[in-house]
Amino acid sequence: MSRGRVAVSTGGGDAPGLNAALRAVTVAAVRRGWEVIGIRRGYAGLLEPGDAGLLPLDRETTRGIAHLGGTILGTNNRGDPFRWAVERDGVRAAEDASGRLVSRFRELGLQALVTLGGDGSMQIAARLLERGLPRAIGLPKTIDGDLRGTERTFGFDTAVATAVDALDRLHSTAEAHDRVMVVEVMGRYAGWIALAAGLAGGADAVLLPERPFELERVAAKVREREAAGRRFSIVVVAEGAREREGALAVRAGADAFAEHPRLGGIGERVAAGLAERTAKETRALCLGHLLRGGSPVASDRLLALELGAEAARVLDETDSSGVVVVRDGRPRLVPFAECTGGFRPVPEDHPWMLAARGMGISLG
Ligand code: F6P
16 A cells, blocks of 8 residues: 655756656655656646656656756646646747646645756645645755755756866867857846856856846956057856846747746846957857756766755655755755745855955856
8 A cells, every 4th residue: 555646746947866766756655655646748738638647756767867958757847737828829828727726636635746847846836735625745946046944946056067178178279279158157136156157167257137237348458468468358148137227138038828038138238348349359158958958067966966855755644735955064854835936045145256256257
């Protein structure tokens, strides 16, 4: 006799470490006598007819995945069941499918949901609980590192490592050509990836969403380096950064199915502005989705495994719902509300900010 049935889903943008977390939740829950059912593509697997959207998970189906990027379940960052996309008379419209989702959950005999996601997924889980979902346990995933209520999220360290590797490579070509290289990185409205990668990757300027910048100050940094004989510069800019009087760079606006606009393009703007002000040859590149890819670094795997096993313990030993976050370096269950309703910005007095300032890195 099984202890019960638990569903697991991955939602929002993928992040390295999701598969490790799936492995840990599954193995630890199965060892405690639970049956684990994976839901494919966020919540879509529960809203589609039949069982094709469900994937039974056990030791075998999760074997050898902890080191893989992506998610074996698939994911969706436009799959909010409260604004589910349906086609009516050839027109796409948003409808509230949450009631249907909760009914299906109960029909399948599922007692709890473990949801691996960021702020959007946590918000959805909290609303589903209000709608009648029996239980939900969240695990904090995002490359952006910006989830409220937790000190860490899995995916962040790998994204930073990938960006740092790119910056290391760009140094030699920037220096060889005496150029200014402007590197745009993801992170949505927070500058965690830009700051960590810029600092570790030896950038000369780092531009963050938290502090609207003045291009003239960045140009002054480039000129100052030139005067000191350093004829190249590296600028890291977060996709959500903007000029003091400028607007956010947006590639596509939010719509009925997606909470956030698609950011992008600030790197090009900064490069053009610096070329104009410094008369230096300038190139921009956007690391974009590269930062979401690849094998999770060891620290992300460890975090995902630690939190995944803890989620299974909470599931088995308590009746509680909430998010398993990191506080004072240890896993702790907190209410969903502590992780939702905004994001965690980089504070002005964060040690990485102090280090950047102390080293004379321009913050624009
Ligand atoms: O939240 C993760 C993230 O990669 C952000 O850094 C970025 O703004 C967004 O998702 C990109 O989403 P999409 O995959 O829809 O382009």
